[in-house]
Amino acid sequence: MVNENLVKDVVKEPYKYGFVTDIETEKIAKGLNEDIIRLISQKKREPKYLLDFRLKAFKKWQKMDEPDWAGLGYKQIDYQDIIYYSAPKQKEKISSLDEVDPKLLETFDKLGIPLTEQKKLTNVAVDAVFDSVSIATTFREELAGHGVIFCSISEAVKNHSDLIEKYLGSVVPASDNYFAALNSAVFSDGSFVYIPKGVTCPMDLSSYFRINSGDSGQFERTLIIAEESSSVSYLEGCTAPMFDTNTLHAAVVELIALDDASIKYSTVQNWYAGDEEGVGGIFNFVTKRGKCLGKRSKISWSQVETGSAITWKYPSCLLLGEESVGEFYSVALTNNLQQADTGTKMIHIGPKTKSTIVSKGISAGNSINSYRGLVKMGTKATGSRNYSQCDSMLIGDQASANTFPYIKSQQPNSEIEHEASTCRISEDQLFYLQSRGIEFEEAISMMVSGFCRDVFNQLPMEFAAEADKLLALKLEGSVG
């Protein structure tokens, strides 16, 4: 028998990013109403169409019910007890990083995301978002040389209003779901990427989201547009301090790929997950969707989900263009009292579209880890194909692993294949590794890493290493 206690010890690892940055912030009053929305819009000096977009979304949100179909057990969220705008106080316009508060730079340094010129990660441009605002974006000039626009969404509203007006809400409409409507009403900042026709983005783009304040929610919005024959790889990381209260994070990500364009979106989500008793942690309700509008376009989601008390997230692809491709690679690790309900939706609309889903869930402690996905073949999706594979690994006999694939086909000339399996750490493999002199915890870590290999292979280099390290960290620790 695998020693259950040993395994449990191995998966205990203190959260490393739980510190709070002591910085003066500008916050608005708690609560949510039209005036608050007007205030946010006014603070960001937004054009009228955006204020209208927000107010319309708010009206829709008021009429909607919080979804309960995922069966997630969490205490009711009081939406009037949240601060919807919180920003570190700094000078109005920042022309260079020298003007950014050193405390902020230090914070991101501590998180392993150096923003200062001399320490910048090579070949990765970073947009750092702190609470409600973007504080810095690196490598902007170099990117601009290639015609690539990479900035915060607030700047994009000012400088590229035509693109925002055209594409914002075109993939995830304001009325799409409860949390998307809330985000549309109160979103504060996020990243904007525009890759012009024929350009392969010269470096990976990245945004790093940091929640610092305990009583404010984070509602960021990301919009990526890849014009014809362009390609981009985008990375996203997130952490938050340890608070006893739950913080709400409701983001919306929209991707648009035109003819022959390709977008690769990778996430390593490591929000604070709450303590062993389930106190505190981030409620992560995220709507991510990509639209493969053009012929032969491709959108690939890869995610490593290790944090958050509650994860509710289904990065999806609308495959409209002929021969467009959607991919979803996911590793979700839950421990203690975490609950993750994650998966994808692959909606095949155009002909000859293809999608691949590879999902790996690891549940330990008393956690619940569910894969929930939809694959739909519409009536015009002739010659389309889908392949899905969902594997779950259970560590300990208190954790739960669920698989809920919804499969719907209206097109006979299409093929759908789905397979799922559940297993635990194999004693034979563990014994084999240990008999070769490999330590118990290293052996477990190796096996988990092997279990997730299909997904890690899809992550960009920098992230693959980080993800592997992150899982190893979560699985390393005090072997008793």
Next chain:
Amino acid sequence: MEIIEQIKTNKLIDNPTEIQKICLHKLRESPLPNTKSEQWRLSNKLKFSNFLDYSVNEKDPKFDIPFPENSESNIRLIIGQNYQIKLIEENYSIQQLSEDELDKYIKEQISRFDQNENWSDLLNLSLSCTKNILGLKINGSKIPPIEIFSHASSNSLNAKTLVIFLEKNCDIELLQVNLGQENSSLSQSTFFCLEENCSVNHGVVSYGENRSNLLNSLNIIQHKNSEYNLGSLHFKFNFARFEISITQSTGNAKTNIKGMQITKKDEQISTYTKIDFNGPNGFLDQINKSLADDKSHAIFEGSIIVPKIAQKTDASQLSRNLLLSNDAQIDTKPQLEIIADDVKCKHGATISQLNEEELFYMRTRGITLPEASKLQLSSYFQEIISFIPVAKDRWDLLDKLLNEN
């Protein structure tokens, strides 16, 4: 939905039995299933309401069975015509359950009902009069194959209930046939209890005619070391739901299920299965096939629930689907809910059309396209049909299916 109105106003049954009273009371609390729930959200509301449009018929007129004559080596029973029971009691170790036994068992079942999941059973037990409830207690192992018929006559709704108790070490082959005449609704609920070391080969063949509807529910409780094999086939219903609930009460039991549903025209047939492993060392091997043609809709939802107690469970579930027309649709949702860690559980699902390469291969050998398709379908059907006891030897189900496709 005349029946629902009658339930609401308490005008449906003149002299209800105690069980009918309990069920009617429960139904009055929430007369219709929650159409937003997973179990009901895909059901066609119009067709479902059509099911409830016919008035209840407690009589059971004679009817022609469109299947082979009974042979001496088989026992044939028709629910609602229980006069044959005496005959059986004389020859074999099959007894009719006493009213008390029946009452006690059904009440125990009702106490565990979920208003939504067991809505079909609640309706059935509300409508099923004493005459239409057949309760059997079976003992011994040298029992000839049993055929049990349920039938709905035209322009009416018939409710039939079957309760079977299998005592220890019993071994039987049972074929249940549900027949629906034109414009009819049949509500069939079956309760099956397998004691220790029992083995059952159970076949369910549901065969409708024009515009016939069916709500068929199967509740199985398996005790230690029992083996339950189910082969099922549903076809030619305007609207049909087949709801299977199997509980391995203390684990250490084996369950094999091979089911198939075939839809054509604008029919909708769905299968819902729920397998609960309430003890260790349980085994399940399930395959469900659907074939949807014309403008029809086939649905499969299967859930496997493995709680902490059910260590060493070995469960697999496969949903294979053929979609043959541009206007037809298939929904499938195999699910796993697992807490025990030392288990082997897997599921798979595919949706496609007939394999083109195989068709091409056959055509290059001089076989015409219709013949080649027929051959492919025949192998697709055969896997299930060969698993249906009694029928596989005596009945020409394959021909029936192929000639209709």
